[in-house]
Each structure stands twice: as C-alpha cells, then as structure tokens.
Amino acid sequence: MSRSLKGIVxxxxxxxxxxxxxxxxxxxxxxxxxxxxxxxxSTVAAEGGTCIDEGATIGVALPQKTSENxxxxxxxxxxxxxxxxxxxxxxxxxxxxxxxxxxxxAMVEQDAxxxxxxxxxxxxxxxxxxxxxxxxxxxxxxxxxxxxTDAVDAYIAFDNFRVGELQGEALLQGLGERKxxxxxxxxxxxxxxxxxxxxxxxxxxxxxxQPEIDxxxxxxxxxxxxxxxxxxxxWKAENAQKRMDTIVSGYYSDGTELDGVLSPNDTLARAxxxxxxxxxxxxxxxxxQDSEVESxxxxxxxxxxxTIYKDTRELVAQTIASVVALxxxxxxxxxxxxxxxxxxxxxxxxxxxxxxxxQENAAEVYANDPTLGPLTEG
Ligand code: BGC
Numbered sequence: 001m002s003r004s005l006k007g008i009v010x011x012x013x014x015x016x017x018x019x020x021x022x023x024x025x026x027x028x029x030x031x032x033x034x035x036x037x038x039x040x041x042s043t044v045a046a047e048g049g050t051c052i053d054e055g056a057t058i059g060v061a062l063p064q065k066t067s068e069n070x071x072x073x074x075x076x077x078x079x080x081x082x083x084x085x086x087x088x089x090x091x092x093x094x095x096x097x098x099x100x101x102x103x104x105x106a107m108v109e110q111d112a113x114x115x116x117x118x119x120x121x122x123x124x125x126x127x128x129x130x131x132x133x134x135x136x137x138x139x140x141x142x143x144x145x146x147x148x149t150d151a152v153d154a155y156i157a158f159d160n161f162r163v164g165e166l167q168g169e170a171l172l173q174g175l176g177e178r179k180x181x182x183x184x185x186x187x188x189x190x191x192x193x194x195x196x197x198x199x200x201x202x203x204x205x206x207x208x209x210q211p212e213i214d215x216x217x218x219x220x221x222x223x224x225x226x227x228x229x230x231x232x233x234x235w236k237a238e239n240a241q242k243r244m245d246t247i248v249s250g251y252y253s254d255g256t257e258l259d260g261v262l263s264p265n266d267t268l269a270r271a272x273x274x275x276x277x278x279x280x281x282x283x284x285x286x287x288x289q290d291s292e293v294e295s296x297x298x299x300x301x302x303x304x305x306x307t308i309y310k311d312t313r314e315l316v317a318q319t320i321a322s323v324v325a326l327x328x329x330x331x332x333x334x335x336x337x338x339x340x341x342x343x344x345x346x347x348x349x350x351x352x353x354x355x356x357x358x359q360e361n362a363a364e365v366y367a368n369d370p371t372l373g374p375l376t377e378g
Contacts, residue, residue, distance in 0.1 A: 142319055
C-alpha cells in the first residue's frame with residue numbers, strides 16, 4: 001500500500017496551521033465536546049513546559065499489525081517526521097506487551113524527546129512511560145489510551161464512543177433497509193479487552209442497540225450481550241471466526257435467520273462473514289471500521305453494510321503537528337478535557353471526527369483518498 005508524500009505534507013500543513021491559529025488561546029476549563037471541531041480547540045502544556053530540540057529523536061511505538069491503519073501509520077510517521085526534520089524511530093510490537101515495553105525503554109535510551117504510543121495493552125506501560133517522563137520525554141497516546149498512569153501528556157485519536165454510536169446506528173439502518181420488518185436476530189462482536197478503545201466502541205454501539213433490545217426489536221439469539229462475552233482476544237480474525245462458528249452452529253443451524261452482526265472493525269467483519277457463508281446462511285447486515293481495501297470493495301458490492309472512515313493521514317498529521325508545536329516551544333492542541341479518564345487522571349485529548357461509510361456515500365467519502373478513491377464500478 002502506498003500513499004503519496006504530497007498528501008502527507010498537505011495534511012501536516014493543515015495540522016500546523018490549526019496549531020498556529022490556536023496556540024495563544026490557552027484555557028484550562030474549556031467545555032468538553034464529543035465532536036472535534038477546529039473552533040473548540042485549546043492546548044495543553046506538556047509537563048515542565050518542554051521545548052524539544054530541532055532534529056530531536058521521536059519514538060513511535062505501534063502495536064501489532066491487526067489492521068491496515070497501523071501499517072499505514074508506520075509509513076506516515078516515518079515520512080512525516082523526517083519531512084519535519086526529526087529523527088523517527090518507529091517500531092511495531094508484533095510479539096506483544098513485553099516487546100513494546102522494551103522498545104519504549106530503548107527509545108528513551110536513545111534520547112527520544114517525545115514518545116508516541118499506540119499501546120498493545122494500554123494498562124501495561126505505566127513503569128516504562130514513567131521512565132520516559134523521568135528522562136524528560138513528552139508522552140502522547142496515539143489512537144489507544146494508556147491507562148492507570150499519569151505518565152501521559154495527551155491523547156490523540158478519533159472519537160471512539162462516536163465510532164460505536166455510528167456502528168450501532170448503521171446496523172439499525174441496514175436492518176431496516178435489507179431485512180424487512182423487526183424483530184431482527186443479531187449477534188455482537190467486540191474488540192480486544194486489552195485495548196482501551198474496545199469498551200467505548202462497544203458502549204457507543206450499545207447506546208443505540210440496547211433500547212431496541214429492551215423493546216424487543218432486536219434479539220441477540222445467543223444471549224451473549226456483555227462486552228466480556230463478545231470480546232475478541234488480540235483483535236484476531238481467527239478468534240472472531242471461531243466464536244461465530246460456535247454461535248452459528250449452536251443457534252442458527254435450525255433455520256433461524258441471522259439478520260445482523262455488530263462488528264467493531266473490518267478485519268473481524270470479514271471473519272464473521274466467512275463463518276456465516278461457510279455455514280450457508282444469508283449475508284447478515286454487518287458493520288465494520290477502518291475502511292480496509294477488501295471491506296470497501298465488499299461494501300461497494302453490497303455485502304458488508306458499513307465501515308468507518310478514520311483517515312490515518314489526519315491522525316498522524318495531528319500527532320506530528322503536536323510534535324512540531326513542542327519543538328516551537330508551544331503546547332499540544334487539545335479539544336476535550338473530560339472524556340478520557342485513564343483511572344489516574346483525565347487525559348487531555350484531541351479527538352477527530354469519524355465518518356460512517358455505506359454503499360450510498362462510499363464514492364463521496366473516499367473521493368480524495370489516494371488508496372481508496374476515486375471508486376470505480378466493478
Ligand atoms: C483501532 C481500530 C482497529 C483496532 C484493531 C483499535 O485500537 O482504533 O481502528 O481496528 O485497534 O487494530
């Protein structure tokens with residue numbers, strides 16, 4: 001997958017302008033918002049009023065390659081940070097938590113002045129991030145919150161609860177469009193329980209689905225309605241597929257129709273669709289997230305119902321703009337000071353707005369995406 005550097009630079013420039021435009025409006029008690037807009041921006045001072053050096057080393061610790069967005073982030077961080085004059089160290093922790101802990105410590109040893117973390121397990125990095133802070137580094141949680149530590153200065157992500165709400169709404173809309181009258185039989189899939197995003201995704205979706213379950217319009221045939229029951233260890237496709245196989249053979253082999261599936265991302269949606277089609281059932285209405293290439297094709301072809309567009313270029317550009325701000329002795333832009341309590345403190349956040357994508361608006365949403373658009377028929 002390759003994205004043009006032109007796009008990266010353009011996005012980084014937009015981020016830098018937004019930052020320059022707001023760096024003087026410091027305010028400690030701005031209103032929280034669940035939707036990120038430029039006019040709600042504020043900034044947060046990195047602890048100790050840090051000014052990082054020109055050409056500073058910037059560590060970026062990414063999790064496993066569990067979806068395409070992470071792979072793209074690696075390239076965008078390398079290109080964008082280099083372009084901005086920094087020395088990036090960007091690493092995946094494919095072997096898991098211990099590898100990521102060691103990578104962060106090694107980044108600190110190499111004098112990383114900012115550590116950007118997409119955590120494998122958001123609650124297992126406290127002591128490593130404290131070491132980073134002790135050495136004077138600024139710590140930015142990227143996409144996934146880090147929990148139970150005050151060693152994190154800011155969180156930059158798409159609004160996770162909103163992602164879930166959009167998924168819940170899409171499932172209801174798709175059922176109405178494709179499956180006739182209620183009641184509908186559905187099943188629920190959640191993300192990995194070590195990822196701090198998985199609960200807001202699930203709770204956002206359930207905020208839309210639970211009233212319909214309570215009212216009898218939706219029936220979770222398996223009865224597996226809790227996050228714990230629905231969770232998918234490691235965000236692994238094979239785990240979701242295995243669980244769906246068991247559900248399908250246990251509850252849908254007698255002709256009961258499976259009308260819909262809540263899936264938290266595209267990888268798991270495709271795994272569920274494989275399970276369902278191997279069992280010979282009709283395609284259920286199914287949600288997703290990440291706008292992965294195969295899922296976008298499936299949406300255009302009328303199979304997967306929806307995905308979420310979280311433009312990784314935007315998220316990386318926002319993160320790099322924060323690093324640039326530190327280098328200019330400014331503060332990190334934020335627009336939310338209430339939503340992300342990590343157990344020790346409310347982490348100041350910059351939340352970007354996710355977009356729902358269905359067959360109807362796919363061409364429009366991806367029109368300017370060099371990998372996904374412009375969409376052509378067939
Ligand atoms: C990201 C999702 C992604 C999932 C699995 C989450 O933390 O926010 O976009 O689908 O990880 O990689």
